[in-house]
Amino acid sequence: MIEQYLLHLFIIACVYAILAMSLNLAVGFTGLLNLGHVAFYAIGAYTSALLAVGLGVPFWGGMLAGGCMAALFGYLLSFPTVRLKGDYLVLGTLGFTIIVEAVLKNWASLTRGPLGIAGIPKPRLLGLSLSPLPAYALLALAAALLTYWLLSLVVASPFGRTLKAIRDDEVAAGALGKDTFRAKAKALALSAFLAGVAGALYAHYITFIDPSSFSITETILIFSMVLVGGTASLLGSVAGAALLVLLPEPLRFLPIPSDIVGGMRQAIYALLLVLVILKRPQGLLGEDTLRDAWARARRRRKGA
Amino acid sequence: MSALLDVRGLHKGFGGVKAVAGCSFCVRERSITALIGPNGAGKTTVFNLITGLIPVERGEIAFGGQQLHALRSHEIFDLGIARTFQMLRIFPKLTALENLMIAQRGRAEGIFDALLRPSLVREEERARRERAHECLRMVGLEEKAHAKAGGLSYGQQKLLDIARCVASGARLILLDEPVAGVNPTVRERIKALLRSLRERGTTILVIEHDMGFVMDLCDEIVVLDHGEEIASGPPERVRNDRRVIAAYLGE
Ligand SMILES: Nc1ncnc2c1ncn2[C@@H]1O[C@H](COP(=O)(O)OP(=O)(O)O)[C@@H](O)[C@H]1O
Ligand SMILES: [Mg+2]
Numbered sequence: 283m284i285e286q287y288l289l290h291l292f293i294i295a296c297v298y299a300i301l302a303m304s305l306n307l308a309v310g311f312t313g314l315l316n317l318g319h320v321a322f323y324a325i326g327a328y329t330s331a332l333l334a335v336g337l338g339v340p341f342w343g344g345m346l347a348g349g350c351m352a353a354l355f356g357y358l359l360s361f362p363t364v365r366l367k368g369d370y371l372v373l374g375t376l377g378f379t380i381i382v383e384a385v386l387k388n389w390a391s392l393t394r395g396p397l398g399i400a401g402i403p404k405p406r407l408l409g410l411s412l413s414p415l416p417a418y419a420l421l422a423l424a425a426a427l428l429t430y431w432l433l434s435l436v437v438a439s440p441f442g443r444t445l446k447a448i449r450d451d452e453v454a455a456g457a458l459g460k461d462t463f464r465a466k467a468k469a470l471a472l473s474a475f476l477a478g479v480a481g482a483l484y485a486h487y488i489t490f491i492d493p494s495s496f497s498i499t500e501t502i503l504i505f506s507m508v509l510v511g512g513t514a515s516l517l518g519s520v521a522g523a524a525l526l527v528l529l530p531e532p533l534r535f536l537p538i539p540s541d542i543v544g545g546m547r548q549a550i551y552a553l554l555l556v557l558v559i560l561k562r563p564q565g566l567l568g569e570d571t572l573r574d575a576w577a578r579a580r581r582r583r584k585g586a
Numbered sequence: 587m588s589a590l591l592d593v594r595g596l597h598k599g600f601g602g603v604k605a606v607a608g609c610s611f612c613v614r615e616r617s618i619t620a621l622i623g624p625n626g627a628g629k630t631t632v633f634n635l636i637t638g639l640i641p642v643e644r645g646e647i648a649f650g651g652q653q654l655h656a657l658r659s660h661e662i663f664d665l666g667i668a669r670t671f672q673m674l675r676i677f678p679k680l681t682a683l684e685n686l687m688i689a690q691r692g693r694a695e696g697i698f699d700a701l702l703r704p705s706l707v708r709e710e711e712r713a714r715r716e717r718a719h720e721c722l723r724m725v726g727l728e729e730k731a732h733a734k735a736g737g738l739s740y741g742q743q744k745l746l747d748i749a750r751c752v753a754s755g756a757r758l759i760l761l762d763e764p765v766a767g768v769n770p771t772v773r774e775r776i777k778a779l780l781r782s783l784r785e786r787g788t789t790i791l792v793i794e795h796d797m798g799f800v801m802d803l804c805d806e807i808v809v810l811d812h813g814e815e816i817a818s819g820p821p822e823r824v825r826n827d828r829r830v831i832a833a834y835l836g837e
Contacts, residue, residue, distance in 0.1 A: 432701070439700035439707060440692060443680070447688050450677035457637055457675075458689045458754065459663035468697045514679075 289415040295527040296422035297484045300429045302507040302519035304476035309505070310513030311437050312469045313449030317501055318359065318375035319477055321382035322352040324496035326478025327485040328386065328393060331402045334486070341405030345482035349475040356474025360467035379501060386493040398492025402485050418487055425483055426520070429476055433516055436472070445469055446514070499548070506551055510558050512565025521566050526551060590615040590758055590789050591636070596645035598631055598813075605631040607813035608645070613758070613806075618780060618790045620800045623810035624833060629793045630672055632810070633760050637669050638662045649758065664691065668756035670747040672763050672793075678736025682727055682746055685735050686718035687711075689754040721753040724779060741772045748776065752783065759783070761792040765799055777803055801825070809833065 301323060308314040329351040330344030363374040386393050404413035412418050436442050444465050447455040456462050485491050503526065511522025530547040538546065558565060589612035598606040606628040613619045621629050634640045636647055638659040647654045654662055677685050692710040694703050722728045725745040730738060735746060744764060751759045765773045780790055780803060794800050800807065807824040809817040811833040817824050824830055
């Protein structure tokens with residue numbers, strides 16, 4: 283029983299780790315204050331769930347389709363928003379979240395509105411069902427590791443350096459030959475793709491989704507994970523996700539009426555966020571990736 | 587005497603302010619040309635127009651015979667024009683070395699190139715790193731290679747900004763007040779650097795208020811006043827021009 287519970291938390295933490303790392307690509311590495319991440323998460327989850335329930339498309343195809351659909355929306359969203367700066371970008375992406383939420387609630391013939399989609403099948407691999415929790419936990423872990431690997435490759439590449447330059451000074455990056463609109467559009471698309479994959483991973487695990495799983499508070503939660511862990515740090519995002527998933531769990535075991543547990547969760551997140559902002563503004567793991575730290579350590583050893 | 591940069595009848599207004607009003611001048615290939623004039627004469631705006639930061643209202647800018655009209659700033663960079671900014675615009679969270687690596691174009695700069703063409707990326711990165719080190723040596727910032735640029739002193743950041751243009755390999759470099767606020771040692775170092783760049787065939791257009799620096803270094807001077815060029819030519823001639831003296835001393 284306790285084992286099941288821990289595996290469940292592990293799976294949820296993996297999903298959020300993917301969400302936080304991919305959001306960090308936009309927020310921490312590129313400097314795009316994107317409050318629309320949960321919309322990409324929802325698009326991935328709904329695409330994959332509808333394909334599976336309606337057309338019997340297997341999980342793997344649905345996951346890919348969910349990621350691609352989210353990426354497409356990320357790319358399209360970039361056109362009006364990458365030209366915007368700071369506050370306007372925040373408003374633009376927030377507006378996008380609200381639109382997607384409204385569509386999920388009201389386009390009932392497609393999304394079944396507030397009733398949600400039930401009976402989303404668990405994935406199968408090579409004829410084996412991945413429905414036992416340990417198997418699904420391995421799948422979630424693999425997805426999180428792949429995300430980490432892919433993103434650390436991207437942020438350490440010349441393209442990643444371009445993103446950081448755009449974050450530091452967009453005008454200068456343009457004057458030094460970087461097509462800043464295109465780079466931001468690509469970063470947003472990749473970020474959205476990974477959020478879409480996380481959505482599919484979540485939908486096929488929980489087997490039931492409705493619009494309330496993708497509300498604006500989810501956006502704030504994912505954003506908090508990035509800030510707590512540290513912007514421009516992939517490991518930080520993993521740590522932030524794990525921390526924010528685990529921290530409110532003890533509430534379950536306290537004799538508190540269930541209707542105020544939700545409020546207390548929010549309070550804990552808020553408290554943690556304030557604490558981090560005051561005590562450690564760069565986040566738990568600063569802005570360094572493991573690779574940066576390693577490179578520095580190696581240089582120090584060589585005495586160069 | 588071929589002109590690398592040819593500016594003709596340039597106009598730019600901001601609301602009611604005519605920042606640039608029919609300015610025309612040439613920059614000869616392999617020269618150091620100064621763009622001088624009182625504060626607010628429109629010098630920085632001319633740079634912003636050349637580099638595509640703001641759209642041209644009227645007039646033409648030709649670089650090596652090609653019109654720059656309607657190109658975006660990264661496309662203008664790709665043609666071979668790099669610049670510095672009056673207000674420093676280095677990348678503070680990148681290291682000094684990375685600041686110079688970013689200015690060098692390559693073929694493998696796509697989002698998945700590190701995955702799909704790792705050997706090409708590695709090869710290009712090695713070449714960039716070498717060139718970046720070389721340029722840092724040129725400006726004497728070698729030991730700061732791995733320091734975050736944001737932590738460097740003002741003078742060091744000025745040097746880094748110029749080194750970034752050099753690293754880009756641009757044919758034409760635009761410098762907006764490169765020696766403003768730096769100490770005499772750094773100023774002499776910049777002067778020597780610009781001379782050696784000219785030797786190697788780079789063309790330089792520099793905005794500067796320090797007349798000693800300008801007279802000592804430049805082959806040609808263009809004087810701007812109220813957005814219009816009022817004199818141009820070699821230093822001796824411009825120095826004795828009546829309109830220039832009037833503009834500087836106030837009419
Ligand atoms: N982006 C802008 N918006 C409004 N006015 C501007 C802008 N840039 C420059 N100006 C105005 O244009 C004029 C010329 O400015 P500038 O080109 O910076 O002069 P200089 O570099 O010769 O000192 C000034 O009056 C300045 O206030
Ligand atoms: Mg100026």
